[in-house]
Amino acid sequence: MPGGAVMATTADTERVEAPVTWKSYMMCMFAAFGGVFFGYDSGYINGVLAMNYFVTLYTGLPTPPADASAAVKAAYAIPSSHKSLIVSILSAGTFFGAIIAGDLADWFGRRTTVIMGCFIYAVGVALQTASSSLGLFVAGRLVAGFGVGFVSAIIILYMSEIAPRKIRGALVSGYQFCVTIGLLLASCVDYGTQNRNDSGSYRIPVAIQFLWAIILGGGLCFLPESPRYFVKQGQLERAAHVLERLRSEKADSEVVQAELAEIVANHEYEMSVIPQAGYFSSWANCFKGGLGNPASNLRRTILGTSLQMMQQWTGINFIFYFGSTFFKQLGTIQNPFLISLITTLVNVCSTPISFVIIERFGRRSIMIWGALGMVVCEFIVAIVGVTDSSHAATAAMIAFICIYIFFFATTWGPGAWVLIGEIFPLPIRSRGVALSTASNWLWNCVIAVITPYMTSSDNGGVDLGPKIFFLWGSLCLLCFLYAYLLIPETKGLTLEQVDRMFEETTPRNSAKWVPHSTFAADMGLDHKPLDNDVMAPAAERVEITTKDVQDIV
Numbered sequence: 001m002p003g004g005a006v007m008a009t010t011a012d013t014e015r016v017e018a019p020v021t022w023k024s025y026m027m028c029m030f031a032a033f034g035g036v037f038f039g040y041d042s043g044y045i046n047g048v049l050a051m052n053y054f055v056t057l058y059t060g061l062p063t064p065p066a067d068a069s070a071a072v073k074a075a076y077a078i079p080s081s082h083k084s085l086i087v088s089i090l091s092a093g094t095f096f097g098a099i100i101a102g103d104l105a106d107w108f109g110r111r112t113t114v115i116m117g118c119f120i121y122a123v124g125v126a127l128q129t130a131s132s133s134l135g136l137f138v139a140g141r142l143v144a145g146f147g148v149g150f151v152s153a154i155i156i157l158y159m160s161e162i163a164p165r166k167i168r169g170a171l172v173s174g175y176q177f178c179v180t181i182g183l184l185l186a187s188c189v190d191y192g193t194q195n196r197n198d199s200g201s202y203r204i205p206v207a208i209q210f211l212w213a214i215i216l217g218g219g220l221c222f223l224p225e226s227p228r229y230f231v232k233q234g235q236l237e238r239a240a241h242v243l244e245r246l247r248s249e250k251a252d253s254e255v256v257q258a259e260l261a262e263i264v265a266n267h268e269y270e271m272s273v274i275p276q277a278g279y280f281s282s283w284a285n286c287f288k289g290g291l292g293n294p295a296s297n298l299r300r301t302i303l304g305t306s307l308q309m310m311q312q313w314t315g316i317n318f319i320f321y322f323g324s325t326f327f328k329q330l331g332t333i334q335n336p337f338l339i340s341l342i343t344t345l346v347n348v349c350s351t352p353i354s355f356v357i358i359e360r361f362g363r364r365s366i367m368i369w370g371a372l373g374m375v376v377c378e379f380i381v382a383i384v385g386v387t388d389s390s391h392a393a394t395a396a397m398i399a400f401i402c403i404y405i406f407f408f409a410t411t412w413g414p415g416a417w418v419l420i421g422e423i424f425p426l427p428i429r430s431r432g433v434a435l436s437t438a439s440n441w442l443w444n445c446v447i448a449v450i451t452p453y454m455t456s457s458d459n460g461g462v463d464l465g466p467k468i469f470f471l472w473g474s475l476c477l478l479c480f481l482y483a484y485l486l487i488p489e490t491k492g493l494t495l496e497q498v499d500r501m502f503e504e505t506t507p508r509n510s511a512k513w514v515p516h517s518t519f520a521a522d523m524g525l526d527h528k529p530l531d532n533d534v535m536a537p538a539a540e541r542v543e544i545t546t547k548d549v550q551d552i553v
Contacts, residue, residue: 024246025171027223028163032174034114034155036212037121037148039182043344044205045087045141046321047190047337049078053201058082058134080452082134087321087452089138091445093124093145095438098153100146102434106282110158110226110430117150118217125209132199144209145441151216153437157430160421161226162246165494169358172421173351173414180348180409182212183320187344191337228426228495231263239263263426266496270425286428286435295502297428303486304420304436310479311416312443314374315472316408318451319343319401326455327398339398346402350409362491363415364483364511370411371480377404378473385466397466412479416440422490425499484508 048054052063055078064072078086097117104113124144131137156175163171189205196204224246230239240251240260249256289296318326323340357366377400384393384400424432454464454471464471489511490498497515505513 023248024162024164025167027246028159028171029174030219030223031114031155031159031162032171032178033212033216033219034151035175035178035180036182036185037151037209037216039179039184040186040209040212041090041144041148041182042179042317043183043186043320044190044209045090046323046340047187047194048202048205049083049086050337051190051194051201053197053199054078057132057199084449084452085138086134086141088445088448090141090145090148091441091448093142094149094152094441095145095445097146097149098434098438098441099149101150101153102431104150105154105157105229105430105434106232109229110154110161111220111223112225113154114151114158115217115220117147117154118213118220119147120144120150121147122210122213122217123147125206125213128206129203147213149437149441152441153434154430156417156421156437157433158226160418160433160495161228161429162224165497166492167359168422169363169414169418169491170355172418173354173358175417176354176409176414177348177351179413180344180351184341184344184348187337187341191341194337227260228263228267228429231260231267232426236260236264262494262496266499267426270427270499282428283431286431294506295499297425297432300423300425300502301428301432301435304423304432305439306482307416307419307487308436308440309443310482311412312440312447313472313475314371314408314412314479315378315447315469315475316405316413317444317447318468318472319405320347321448322451322455342398343402343405346405347409347413350406351413353410354414357410358414358418359491362489362511363419364487364489364507366411367415367483367487368480370407370415371476371483373407374404374412374476375473375480377401377407378469378476382466382469382473385469419487419490422493422495422498423488423502426495489513 055061055076056063058078059076061076064076077083097120101113101117104116108116121144124140124142124147127140127143128137129140131140156172159172159175160168185208186205189208193201193204195201224242225238227239227242227246230236230242237251240256243249243256243259244251244253247256247259285297286301287298289298291299291302293299320343323343327339354366380400381397381404384396387393420433420436451468454462454468486507488501488505488507490501491511493501493515500515501510501513
């Protein structure tokens, strides 16, 4: 941008972000609605796969009478191979959608990319609604997956870049809360249509998804673009105007200019360390730096992708993808749809607790204790399941599954999404978040593919039954060790301060780290620190241009 834009900088680490208003909260809360896409699309298929009309339509088998033998009832189900394909194809689409979205978010903007995702999602929903054969239904889920990939990757990026630092964790946790709302809505709709004897039994749950695309896509047309996207594009005046809208301060006010200066200085610093040299180079930058350097892009990319992998390894989607089928196989559950609805309600009611604890106790602490709680619950479920098959034992299993969901919903559920939006520097942030989200969907897909073969004996599968919770418990133990050794504390820091924290401390000591300078100050762009309560007079400001920043770098 020509050197006409001026910025007043500060060395005060508490003044690197302008005061926040209700507008920031409302914008983030609306953007979080994107989680409904993820949750509803992941959840409705759980019930649809167990609906009599759907099973008959896709297998040709007649509905067994009430007095049918156990063997006949067991055979009346979607084959494991088809079930695996139907569930996993969405994750395959989201994997590639998330990767593509990383580029589009840098080219066209965060907001525009999410709107494009809503349109693609609607096309996929239309194909699923119109389907009466396996091929078209699978194709529709693949296309919808691309849309969900766009939304799930970039909404997190967008929210992290516009949310105030002191409550960023709570606001981004709203995304996970909306995921649980989506799961609950899916369970309610499935519960209401399960006994229909026509195509409405599955078409109604599918078609309702049009509403989510219209609400999010239409609403985003009225929200601003991310200011950090405009900084990355060199459009500082537009970035200042977005901050004006977010912070309800004039674009030329000192607090807005100080925040903008810190974003610009951080971006220029990161660009000086690893310059951008072209399309393939920009992707390669995600993997620059050594493993021995805790601040390297490579370490951060591994952290983001492995964090999302670990979230999937907790086994939570086994409950929400295949819960109805699993509870049905226990043999003592009369209405598996109702139990599935109860587990989803626990998920929804527990998640808002994370809004408080993620800012009160921090990301690192809740991830460590959440993993430990899940380990205990899952091993108890496994032990009870293999030693007793009575109604009382089944009730105990369901109770501990609900407690396990509570631990996930308050810690790893929102925590993983919050962290991937915070740990990447601006030059690679869109691609880093995209890769991390793609990792989530890759492992989501892997689990969706292999789980039907671990819970059914058909097509060469091994029916583990409750023993599968030994697997999930062991993986949660790995999550506990991972959280203790590798997850940093980012509570209360701006995205730019998170960059500095990575350079100066380790994950285990990160909770003790406090910011001691600003990027603008370190680059010689500061003036004397401002009093905490009184703005510095205009005569004491140091005004700099974009060209000044580049010259100093």
